Amino acid sequence: MCTVVIRVPLVPDEPIQLLAVRDEDPARGWDPLGASWPDRPGLIGVRDRRAGGAWLAADPGAGRLAVVLNRDGSPDLPENEIVTRGELPFEALGREALADVDRMRGFNLVKIVGGVGASVTSWEGSGQLRTQTLEPGTHMLAHHDVDDPRTARITQWRDAFAAAPFEEWPELLIRTEKVGPDDDRAIIRDNRVHGWPTLTTLACLAEIRPGRADVRYAELADPGVPGPLTFS
Template identity: 35%
Template structure:
């Protein structure tokens, strides 16, 4: 996942909105969001088939969401490395970050959100930085909050492109009406943000693009695989998802289906 857009308005009916764009190798297999982990009842997430983890996890019973972005910094040696995809599963389940295991993970940014609190945890391979995100609009990319955290100029991905993305999309989002998701279709619930998160009219090769397609030096193709839209309010979560963000084809993920019957709202 390369971009997370978060709006926090404590006075709104839905205080926390999250849009998350996942960029990944085009050939890496994954499953649509669902209850894929029998040992984690109540968790709904897309599943990465290669490592078994996820990039975004929802725990509807507690109204909690956790989403992951790769970060920059010092990687973990191969023999000790753990998959970062296990982090959103643990955090969404309420387990928190195991600080003793942090050296086993490559750098990351992890957003944890519920109705009352949004926290950004950033690990660069040496130190963990934790910030509470207050009222307002926040954009997170691989180079950190508002693209300002990166201190590693040798990164394979250009921080300049990420800064350009933030600079282009921040005013568009600020000018758009803040969604107030309730019942109805994705187009009805997310009308203000939908034109932006569907690309805002930029071509995938544009350095500012939110929905990308890139080829690296090894001729591997990276592209935006999916977009998730989350509305968190009053202990509930609405989750809209598309695996074809350029087409406008969306569906609503039934997060309550993963809950025990007595917990469903």
């Protein structure tokens, strides 16, 4: 499951900072960070080639970013009636109408607007959507709730990210490898031992200000294997 670290500043004009780490089946192709949707001018993101949607998307000129993470839960529907969650980041950017989430599997949707703040909308395949506005500070999110101690990597690493300057987050991400990629505390992960075909494949760093979002991208040389990351 993916991991996101978010730092919300005390002063709204200061940037909201984000590290987003993606876990995916390496056999499921993607397009790296770029303008991959000609019908959505001005947007950039990481595009899922199979479904055409986004894992992460940003509107750099508007100072907006969104990223979607999977969480447990699925609607009681046949497989062919379940729709992709990859449209959610576009909706969070304010470019689309809200989709029919009743036909989606569970998700955590991070929405960041520079100068306004950050929020997480959660869905568990049934019930009601829940939205939480993030208070100033450093937060972590994976497949449970924000800062949820049920997620071992949050318990292990949140304080370390909170104490580190943003510029050191990439180095800290690599240092988390000491627990091993199949450990529940790992951020760079090999989830196959847990019954999922997903491994950590890439990461994005971002700073989101009023009217501006700066996003950088890096891929792991080998999925699930920690190593130096060059963000560009």
